[in-house]
Amino acid sequence: MPPETRARAEGRRVVVTGIGVVSSVGIGVAAFTEAIRAGRTGTFPITSFPTEGFPVTMAGEVSDFDAADWLERLTAEEWGRSAQFAAVAARLAVRDAGIDPETLGTVAAGSVMGTTGGESTVLQELAEAAHAGGLKSLAPEVVWRLPASRIANAVNSELGLTGEAQTVPTACSASNFALGYAYDLVSGGEADLMLAGGADAVNRATHAGFFQLGALSPDVCRPFDAERAGILTAEGGVVLLLEPLTAALARGARIYAELLGYGANCDARHMVNPDAGSIAECIRLAQADAGVGPEEIDYICAHGTGTPTNDATEIAAARMVFGDRLPPISSIKSAIGHTMGAASGLGAVICCMALRDGFLPPTAHLRAVDPKLGPGVDPVPGTARPARPRVAQNHGFAFGGNNAITLFGRYEADRSSKVNEASEASEANRANGAHGRVAAGAASGGEGT
Amino acid sequence: MTVTTTAAAGAGRAAARPGGTLRITGCGVLSAAGQGLDALAEALHGARAPVGEPTADPPADFPPAPLRPVTPLDIREFLGRRGTRKLDRFSSLGLAASRLALGGPPPEGEDRSTTGVVLATSTGSLRSLAAVARDTLVQELPYLVDPSMFPNTVMNSCAGQIAIWNGLRGLNATVATGQTSSLAALRHARTALARGRADRLLVGGVEELTPAVAWGRHRAGGLEPDTPLGEGAALFVVEPAGGEPAGGEAADRTRGTSRDARPETGAETGAGAVSAEVLAVEIGYAGGPAGRPGGLALGLADCLSRALARAGVEAGEVDVVATGADRHLALAGAEERALRRVLPRAADVRRLSVAEVLGDCYSASGALQLAALLADWRASDSAERIGLVTSVGGDGNVACAVVCAPGAR
Numbered sequence: 070m071p072p073e074t075r076a077r078a079e080g081r082r083v084v085v086t087g088i089g090v091v092s093s094v095g096i097g098v099a100a101f102t103e104a105i106r107a108g109r110t111g112t113f114p115i116t117s118f119p120t121e122g123f124p125v126t127m128a129g130e131v132s133d134f135d136a137a138d139w140l141e142r143l144t145a146e147e148w149g150r151s152a153q154f155a156a157v158a159a160r161l162a163v164r165d166a167g168i169d170p171e172t173l174g175t176v177a178a179g180s181v182m183g184t185t186g187g188e189s190t191v192l193q194e195l196a197e198a199a200h201a202g203g204l205k206s207l208a209p210e211v212v213w214r215l216p217a218s219r220i221a222n223a224v225n226s227e228l229g230l231t232g233e234a235q236t237v238p239t240a241c242s243a244s245n246f247a248l249g250y251a252y253d254l255v256s257g258g259e260a261d262l263m264l265a266g267g268a269d270a271v272n273r274a275t276h277a278g279f280f281q282l283g284a285l286s287p288d289v290c291r292p293f294d295a296e297r298a299g300i301l302t303a304e305g306g307v308v309l310l311l312e313p314l315t316a317a318l319a320r321g322a323r324i325y326a327e328l329l330g331y332g333a334n335c336d337a338r339h340m341v342n343p344d345a346g347s348i349a350e351c352i353r354l355a356q357a358d359a360g361v362g363p364e365e366i367d368y369i370c371a372h373g374t375g376t377p378t379n380d381a382t383e384i385a386a387a388r389m390v391f392g393d394r395l396p397p398i399s400s401i402k403s404a405i406g407h408t409m410g411a412a413s414g415l416g417a418v419i420c421c422m423a424l425r426d427g428f429l430p431p432t433a434h435l436r437a438v439d440p441k442l443g444p445g446v447d448p449v450p451g452t453a454r455p456a457r458p459r460v461a462q463n464h465g466f467a468f469g470g471n472n473a474i475t476l477f478g479r480y481e482a483d484r485s486s487k488v489n490e491a492s493e494a495s496e497a498n499r500a501n502g503a504h505g506r507v508a509a510g511a512a513s514g515g516e517g518t
Numbered sequence: 519m520t521v522t523t524t525a526a527a528g529a530g531r532a533a534a535r536p537g538g539t540l541r542i543t544g545c546g547v548l549s550a551a552g553q554g555l556d557a558l559a560e561a562l563h564g565a566r567a568p569v570g571e572p573t574a575d576p577p578a579d580f581p582p583a584p585l586r587p588v589t590p591l592d593i594r595e596f597l598g599r600r601g602t603r604k605l606d607r608f609s610s611l612g613l614a615a616s617r618l619a620l621g622g623p624p625p626e627g628e629d630r631s632t633t634g635v636v637l638a639t640s641t642g643s644l645r646s647l648a649a650v651a652r653d654t655l656v657q658e659l660p661y662l663v664d665p666s667m668f669p670n671t672v673m674n675s676c677a678g679q680i681a682i683w684n685g686l687r688g689l690n691a692t693v694a695t696g697q698t699s700s701l702a703a704l705r706h707a708r709t710a711l712a713r714g715r716a717d718r719l720l721v722g723g724v725e726e727l728t729p730a731v732a733w734g735r736h737r738a739g740g741l742e743p744d745t746p747l748g749e750g751a752a753l754f755v756v757e758p759a760g761g762e763p764a765g766g767e768a769a770d771r772t773r774g775t776s777r778d779a780r781p782e783t784g785a786e787t788g789a790g791a792v793s794a795e796v797l798a799v800e801i802g803y804a805g806g807p808a809g810r811p812g813g814l815a816l817g818l819a820d821c822l823s824r825a826l827a828r829a830g831v832e833a834g835e836v837d838v839v840a841t842g843a844d845r846h847l848a849l850a851g852a853e854e855r856a857l858r859r860v861l862p863r864a865a866d867v868r869r870l871s872v873a874e875v876l877g878d879c880y881s882a883s884g885a886l887q888l889a890a891l892l893a894d895w896r897a898s899d900s901a902e903r904i905g906l907v908t909s910v911g912g913d914g915n916v917a918c919a920v921v922c923a924p925g926a927r
Contacts, residue, residue, distance in 0.1 A: 080713075121660070122659045123661055124661070179802075184673075185672060186672075187641060187642075187673060187694070192641075192647055192651055193651055193654075195651075195734070196648060196652050196654075196655065200652060200656065204579075204729060204733035204734075205733060205737070207733055207734060207737045208737070209737050209738050209739055212738040213738055215641060216641055216694065216696050216913070217639070217641055217642075217673060218694045218695045218696040218911075218913065218915065219913065222696075222803070222805060222913050222915070225803040225914070226805055226914070230803060231802055231804065231817070232803065233702065233705065233801045233803065234695065234803045234805075235693055235694075235702055235706065235801075236695065237691060237693060238639070238642065238672075238673035238674060238692050238694055239673075239674045239677075240672045240673070240674050250691070250706060250709065253709050253715070254709060257712065257713055259709065273660065274647070274651045274654055274671070277650070277653070277654045277660060278650060278671065279668075280661045281661060281663055281664075281668060282665050333715065334631075334634075334688060334689065334690070335635070335678070335681040335687050336681075336687070337630075337681040337682050337684075337685055339682070340669045340675065340678055340682070341669050347687065467672075467674065468669050468675070468678065469669075469672060469675055469677060469678025469679075469681070469690065470678055470681060
C-alpha cells in the first residue's frame with residue numbers, strides 16, 4: 070500500500086520556540102547560524118587530548134568553553150563535559166524562548182537528550198586512573214559523573230524540571246530520536262513542554278575508533294565531494310524547546326518552526342554499513358507522519374558525514390523516494406564535523422533557521438560534486454543561498470542501523486489568527502482520514518523496502 | 519500542504535489520554551537465578567540461592583563484595599555458531615533474552631517491520647568501552663584500538679544486534695536514566711505504541727557485571743555493606759492492549775504455538791509466553807543541586823499517585839510492591855516513605871525484593887523487578903491482582919509501573 074495511507078499520529082501541533090546551541094563555530098543560535106550560513110569552519114587541530122602518535126589530528130572542538138559562564142544552578146565541576154554542553158544549551162534555549170524559568174518546575178516539563186558516547190571524557194579519565202593505579206583507585210566523585218543518564222539529568226537539574234529526564238543513547242541519530250520522543254510527549258498531551266536535543270564530547274577513544282575504521286578525513290570534511298575522505302570527530306550540545314502551538318500563541322512566543330512529525334526505523338542488517346532501502350523507508354515514514362509528500366520537501370539537511378559510503382547511500386535512498394527530482398541536500402558537518410549525538414539536533418536547528426529566515430544551508434569546502442552520486446545533486450556549495458523553503462527534512466543515521474528523520478515546516482505568523490478555524494477544519498479532516506493504529510501498521514508493513 | 523492547517527487540540531496542562539495499557543505477551547530473563555521465569559520464581563522462593571563465581575573474568579579482579587553473576591552463557595546455544603565471534607558479553611545477554619522472549623529465531627517470512635526494540639542501559643557495554651579506552655593508552659600507537667570492537671562501544675549496540683538477529687525493523691531506541699532506566703524504557707515503549715510508532719516492541723534492560731563496573735559501583739558507594747552486585751537481562755514483548763496481535767499470521771502462529779506448548783504449571787524454563795498488563799508507567803525527576811529535603815520520596819509519591827490515577831486503580835487495591843531500592847542506604851527510606859504516603863495500608867502490602875536474591879542490577883533492576891513479579895504470580899497461583907514496580911535513583915530519577923495480573927481485569 071502507498072505510504073500516504075498510513076495515518077498520522079493524532080495530537081496537538083508542536084512548535085519550536087527556543088533554541089540553545091554550543092558548537093565549535095559559536096555559542097547561541099545566532100552565532101551558530103551566522104557561521105553555518107557563511108560556510109565558516111570550526112574544525113582545527115585537537116587540543117583536548119594529546120595527539121602524539123595519531124596520524125589524523127583534526128576535530129571540531131568547542132574551544133575556550135567554560136560552562137560556569139552560562140549555568141545558573143549547576144556547579145559545572147560536578148558534571149562531565151557532555152552534561153555541561155547539554156545544560157548550557159538548555160539554559161540558552163529557555164532564555165531564547167522568553168519563558169519565565171521559575172514556571173518550568175510547575176508544569177509537566179522534562180528533557181530528552183541524545184548522545185553517542187555519553188560522558189566519554191569521564192570514561193577516559195577513569196580509564197587513565199585505572200591504568201595508573203588500578204580499579205580500586207577510582208575516585209567516587211568521578212564515577213558518579215559517568216552514567217549516560219547524567220546528560221538529561223543535567224538539563225532537568227539546571228532548569229528545575231520535574232518531568233522525565235531521558236537520555237537516549239542511540240548514537241549518531243540520537244538527537245532525532247530525542248526530538249521524536251519529545252514530540253510524541255507534547256503532541257500526545259503527556260507533557261506541556263519538553264527540551265530535546267543532544268550532546269557529545271570529543272575524546273580519544275572515539276577518535277581512535279573512527280580512525281581504525283578508515284573513516285577520518287585528514288584535513289576537512291567534504292560531504293558529497295568527489296574527493297571526500299571521511300568524517301571529523303566533533304562535539305557540542307543542542308537543545309530545542311518544544312511546546313504546543315496553542316500555548317506558544319497564547320504567550321505570544323516567537324515561533325521558529327513547526328515540528329511536523331518524524332519517522333524512525335532500524336536496518337536490522339549490519340552494525341555499521343547503512344542500508345539505502347531502510348533509509349528510504351524511514352523517509353517515507355517521516356513524510357507520512359508529517360502529512361507531506363515528497364514534492365513538498367524543499368530542503369534536506371543530510372546526515373552527510375562525508376564518508377564515501379554514507380553519502381552515496383544517502384543519495385541512493387533519497388532517489389528511491391524523490392526519483393531524480395532531488396531537493397537541495399547539504400551537510401553542515403562540512404563546517405562543524407560530526408558532533409555525534411548532537412548532530413541531528415544541530416541539523417534540526419539549521420532547518421528551523423532556514424525555514425524562518427529564508428535560506429538554504431550550505432555544504433562548506435565543496436570543490437566538485439561526486440559524479441558517481443548521479444545527476445541532480447545540489448549540495449548548496451560554499452555559502453548559504455537565499456530561498457523560501459516551507460518544509461525541511463532532517464536526516465540522522467547511526468551505528469546499529471538506527472535511522473530517525475524529523476520534518477520541520479515554516480510557521481506563517483501572518484496566518485496565525487486563522488489558526489483556530491484552520492485547526493477545526495483540519496481536525497475534521499483528520500478524523501475522517503485516520504485509519505487508526507492497526508491499519509497504519511498494516512499499511513506500513515506492506516511497503517517493503 | 520498541511521504546514522499551517524493541521525490540528526491543534528487543547529492547550530495548557532497536559533491532559534491524560536485514555537488507553538496506553540501495554541499487554542505483555544512474552545518474557546525472556548537471564549539472571550543469577552538462571553534462565554526463564556520459573557528459575558527466577560524458584561530462587562525468589564528460596565528453593566535455591568544463586569551464588570556463583572564470575573566465569574567471564576578472574577574472580578580476583580572483582581572488589582570484595584558478594585557477586586551474583588549470570589551462570590555461564592554460551593550465546594551459540596541461542597544464535598547458532600555463525601557470526602557470533604565478535605559479539606560482546608553485554609550484547610550476548612540481551613540477545614539471549616530476546617530469543618527467550620520471542621520464543622526462538624524469527625520464523626521464515628514473518629514481517630517484523632513494525633516490531634521494534636526499546637532497551638534500557640546505564641552506559642552500554644562498559645567492558646568494550648573500557649577496552650577501547652585502555653587500548654588508546656597501552657598500545658604502541660594510541661589509535662591501535664580493535665576496529666571490530668569499536669562498534670560495540672556505542673550504547674545502542676545491543677539494541678542494534680537484537681534487531682539484526684531477530685529481524686526487527688521497527689523503532690529501535692535505547693534509554694538511559696540510571697537506576698530507573700528499565701521503567702523509563704517501559705514508559706518510552708508505552709508512548710511509542712500509543713502514538714502508533716510500532717505495533718509490537720521488545721522492551722527491557724541489560725546490565726553486565728565486569729570488574730570495572732563492580733569496582734565503579736563499589737567505589738561509588740550508596741549500597742548497604744555486603745549488598746550483592748548482580749547482572750542480568752529481562753526483555754518483554756509488549757503490544758497495545760485491546761489491539762490486534764501484531765506481526766501478521768505468522769506471528770500469531772508462533773505465539774500460539776509457544777503458548778500452547780506451555781504447560782499450565784509453567785514448569786519448563788525458557789518459556790517466553792506470559793500474560794499480564796502494564797496499566798501505567800510514570801517517571802519523574804526529583805534531583806537537582808538544591809533538591810528539596812525528602813524530594814525523592816515526594817517525587818516518587820507523585821509518580822505513584824499519577825500512575826494509579828491513570829491506571830484507574832485505587833491505592834487500596836495494590837496487593838504487592840516489587841521494590842527497587844531496598845539495599846540502597848539512602849534510597850530505601852525514600853521509597854518506603856513514598857509508599858506509605860500513597861498506599862493506605864502500606865505496611866500490610868506484600869513486598870517483593872528481587873535485589874535480595876539477584877543482587878542490585880542497576881539499570882536492569884526495573885525489568886528484573888517486573889520479571890520477578892510475573893514469575894512470582896505464575897508460580898504461586900496467586901490471587902493478587904495489582905502489583906507496583908518502583909524505582910528510585912540517587913541521581914534524582916524516580917519511576918513506577920502499575921501491573922495487572924493475568925486474567926485479573
